[in-house]
Amino acid sequence: xxxxxxxxxxxxxxxxxxxxxxxxxxxxxxxxxxxxxxxxxxxxxxxxxxxxxxxxxxxxxxxxxxxxxxxxxxxxxxxxxxxxxxxxxxxxxxxxxxxxxxxxxxxxxxxxxxxxxxxxxxxxxxxxxxxxxxxxxxxxxxxxxxxxxxxxxxxxxxxxxxxxxxxxxxxxxxxxxxxxxxxxxxxxxxxxxxxxxxxxxxxxxxxxxxxxxxxxxxxxxxxxxxxxxxxxxxxxxxxxxxxxxxxxxxxxxxxxxxxxxxxxxxxxxxxxxxxxxxxxxxxxxxxxxxxxxxxxxxxxxxxxxxxxxxxxxxxxxxxxxxxxxxxxxxxxxxxxxxxxxxxxxxxxxxxxxxxxxxxxxxxxxxxxxxxxxxxxxxxxxxxxxxxxxxxxxxxxxxxxxxxxxxxxxxxxxxxxxxxxxxxxxxxxxxxxxxxxxxxxxxxxxxxxxxxxxxxxxxxxxxxxxx
Numbered sequence: 001x002x003x004x005x006x007x008x009x010x011x012x013x014x015x016x017x018x019x020x021x022x023x024x025x026x027x028x029x030x031x032x033x034x035x036x037x038x039x040x041x042x043x044x045x046x047x048x049x050x051x052x053x054x055x056x057x058x059x060x061x062x063x064x065x066x067x068x069x070x071x072x073x074x075x076x077x078x079x080x081x082x083x084x085x086x087x088x089x090x091x092x093x094x095x096x097x098x099x100x101x102x103x104x105x106x107x108x109x110x111x112x113x114x115x116x117x118x119x120x121x122x123x124x125x126x127x128x129x130x131x132x133x134x135x136x137x138x139x140x141x142x143x144x145x146x147x148x149x150x151x152x153x154x155x156x157x158x159x160x161x162x163x164x165x166x167x168x169x170x171x172x173x174x175x176x177x178x179x180x181x182x183x184x185x186x187x188x189x190x191x192x193x194x195x196x197x198x199x200x201x202x203x204x205x206x207x208x209x210x211x212x213x214x215x216x217x218x219x220x221x222x223x224x225x226x227x228x229x230x231x232x233x234x235x236x237x238x239x240x241x242x243x244x245x246x247x248x249x250x251x252x253x254x255x256x257x258x259x260x261x262x263x264x265x266x267x268x269x270x271x272x273x274x275x276x277x278x279x280x281x282x283x284x285x286x287x288x289x290x291x292x293x294x295x296x297x298x299x300x301x302x303x304x305x306x307x308x309x310x311x312x313x314x315x316x317x318x319x320x321x322x323x324x325x326x327x328x329x330x331x332x333x334x335x336x337x338x339x340x341x342x343x344x345x346x347x348x349x350x351x352x353x354x355x356x357x358x359x360x361x362x363x364x365x366x367x368x369x370x371x372x373x374x375x376x377x378x379x380x381x382x383x384x385x386x387x388x389x390x391x392x393x394x395x396x397x398x399x400x401x402x403x404x405x406x407x408x409x410x411x412x413x414x415x416x417x418x419x420x421x422x423x424x425x426x427x428x429x430x431x432x433x434x435x436x437x438x439x440x441x442x443x444x445x446x447x448x449x450x451x452x453x454x455x456x457x458x459x460x461x462x463x464x465x466x
Contacts, residue, residue, distance in 0.1 A: 009344040009347055009348055009349040010347055010348050010349065011348075011349045013046055013047065013048035013057065013348045013349075014043040014044065014047060014048065015039065015043050015047040015048035015049050015050075015058075016039055016042075016043070016047075016049060018049070018050050024049045024050060028049070032451045033333070033361060033449060033451050036058060036334075036357075036359055036361070036362050037361075037362055037365065039058055040058060040060040040362045040363075040366070044061070045059065045060050045061025045063075045064055045346055046058070046059055046060075046061070046064055046345050046346050046348045047060075054353075054354075054355060055351060055353075055354040055355070056354065056355040056356075056357060057345070057348075057350060057354055057355070057356050057357065058357045058358075058359070058362070059345055059356055059357065059358050060358070060359065060362045060363050060366065061346060061363075062363065062369070062401075062402040062403060062404040062405045063346065063402075063404075064345045064346050064358075065358045065363065065404040065407065065411070066403055066404045066411070067343075067345050068337055068345070068356055068358055069335070069358065069404070069407070069410065069411040069412040069414070070404075070411055070412035070413075072343060073412045073413060073414070074340075075339060075340050075341055075343055076337035076338065076339060076340070076356060077098045077099075077337065077338050077340055078096060078097070078098050078336075078337065078338065079338040080336040080337065080338050080355055081190075081191050081336075082187075082191040082334075082336040083095075083096050083336060084190075084191075085186075085187045085188075085190035085191040086187050086191075086453065088186075088187070088190070088199065088209075088213075089183045089186075089187060089213060089216075089263070089267070090260060090263055090264045090267070090268075091256070091259065091260030091263065091264075092257070092260050093105065093260040093261050093263065093264030093265075094106060094109065094261065094264050094265075094417060095264050095268060096264075102414075105261060106417060108240070108241060108244045108253075108261075109237060109240075109241070109261065109265070109417055110417065111240055112164060112236065112237035112240055113417055113418060113420060113421055115420075117235070118309070118420060118421060118424055119309040120235075121163040121421070121424070122307075122308050122309035122312075122424065122428065123308070124159065124162045124163055125159050125163070125424065125425050125428040125429070126306040126307055126308065126428055126432060127306075128155055128158045128159045128162065129155065129306075129428055129429045129432035129433065130306065130432060131155070131158070131170075132151060132154075132155040132429065132432070132433065133432060133433055133436045133437060135151055135154070136148070136151060136433070136437055136439070136465055137436075137437065137465060139151065139465070140463075140464050140465025140466075141465075143464060144464070145442040145445075145462045145463060145464045146462065146463070147460035147461060147462055148278055148281055148439065148460075148461050148462075148463050149274065149275075149278045149456075149457060149460050149461055150173075150174075150177060150460075152273075152274040152275075152277040152278045152281075153173060153176075153177050153180075153270065153271070153274040154170060154173040154177075155274075155277075155429060156269075156270040156271075156273040156274040156277070156425070157169050157170070157172070157173050157176055157177075157266075157270040157274075158170045158173070159270075159273075159425055160265070160266060160269045160270045160273075161266075163236065163421075164236055164237040164238065164265060164266075164269070165223050165227075165236055165237065165238045165262070165266075166227070166234050166235075166236040166238060166239070167223060167226070169219075172219055175215055175219070176215075176216065176219065176266075176270075178212070178215075179212035179213070179215040179216050180212075180216075180267060180271060182208050182209060182211075182212035183209060183212050183213065183216070183267075184271075184452040184453050184454070184456070185452060186205060186206075186208070186209040186212075187452070187453055188451075188452045188453065189205065216263060216267070217259065217263075220259050220262050220263050220266065221255070221259060223238060223262060224238070224242075224255055224258050224259065224262070227239065227242055228242065237265065238258075238262065241253055241258055241261060241262075242258070265418070268418075269418055269421075269422070271331070271453075271454055272331035272332065272422065272454060273331075273422055273425055273426060273429075275329070275331045275454045275455060275456060275457075276322065276325060276326055276329070276331055276422075276426055277426060277429055277430070278457055278461050279325050279328070279329035279455070279457065279461075280321065280322060280325040280426075280430060281433075281439045281461070281463065282441065282447060282457065282461050283321075283324075283325055283328070283376050284321070284434075284439070285439060285440050285441040285463065286376070286441070287376050290321065290376065290378055291434070291438075293317055294317055294318060294321055294430075294434055295434050295435070297315065297316070297317045297318060298315070298318065298431045298434050298435045299435060301314045301315055301431075302431065302435060304435065306432065307427070307428050307431045307432060309424070311431075312424060312427055315427055315431055317378065318427050318430055318431055319381075319423070319427055320378040320379065320381040320382060321378045321430065322423065322426050322427065322430065323378070323381045323406075323408075324376060324377060324378040324380065324381060325376075326408040327364045327370075327406060327408070328364065328365075328374075328376065329361075329449075329455050330360035330361055330364060330408040330455070331408070331454045331455060332360065332408070332409075332410065332416075332453075332454065333359060333360060333361040333451055333454070333455050334357060334358070334359045334360075334361070334451075335357070335358045335359070335360075335410060336355060336356070336357055337355070337356045337357075337358070338353065338354070338355055338356070339351065339352055339353060339354045339355075339356060340352065360406075360407055360408055361451075361455070363404070363405060363406075363407070364405075364406060364408075366405070369401060369402070369405045370401075370405075409422075437465050437466070438465070438466045439463045439464070439465060440463055440464050440466065441461070441462070441463055442462040442463060442464060445462045447460075447461055
């Protein structure tokens, strides 16, 4: 990437030609994933796409992504329509704020994800995973097939509730799942509609959204009220947030601030894990050799007992399976930013006010970065597969392709706060299930991708148990 000033950069950025008024928005709405993939393949690492007469740039090359998420991240804020739509549900939480407010939120939440606390969470995760095995066995009794997605959502919600809020939310799973489905569809529709109607209009969609949001708020506010009555530090995130005081003012968080942080972690945390596990079992059913290798590792490592924190480093192939699953189906498939000031990426001028998109889904399938990019190959994440000259130091110490060739958890200062928690959770769930059950796709029932805020399988993933 050139280091020359933006004024000296090329101002004409290649990209698809769209409608004079709507730009490429109709193409994007019609096939979001396909349109982005085709654009990156045809026009390169930086491509311009006009959306509603606003300059929008798709940045898909690792160096450019690093510029946006890390090297010049302060210039790329969250003043985008997508984030505004997400804020209707999440409020001013970690996923929707920047600057001083974001730094405060991150600082207050970070202690709950320290390594020492993660070790204590492992047993809760294993217990919840054993309950999942029992439910899957019952659901598939007598050879019946069923949709695994709600079950993955249920166990992920239970784990988030137990570990971060000190409460078992399993009984709330159905209500949360229904409300989440409504809010996710509402968010993507608000972000990508041709003509945005006022949120206050009593349209059927807005009324469904408000009802779903009330349902989520009732759950979250009940958690806050219950913990305020109990008082004290129970070692979970909610206790820490209730006891936290601002360094400058000495004030604690209001119920509204608490609500925004909790609902962000509740929904973002459990939704991303649920989708990762759903797609992982889908891929394993399609690739029996990888599934057998996974089962063999789990048997050799655990010998039939429940996985614990100390087992995680030895479940090497298990982690590789999850990494490859998140390469093909990254839960957070697109990240939107807005340029505060003019910048330059890969020799192209990015004007102030432009929207910049980076997409793990697109970059993870780039044939210049990944051999057989559409194929499922967990071995590509084995460190010994990478040539020494291509290795880069990363947070977790494993060998990687160029930084930001793979970024399922985002990157830079805004790297997902729960990345380590999510990987531990997914590893424990996967190891627990594969040592007890085999999940096979129902023949003849297709699965497609619904790219909402996360990549959701539609109309579900129907499987049988053996």
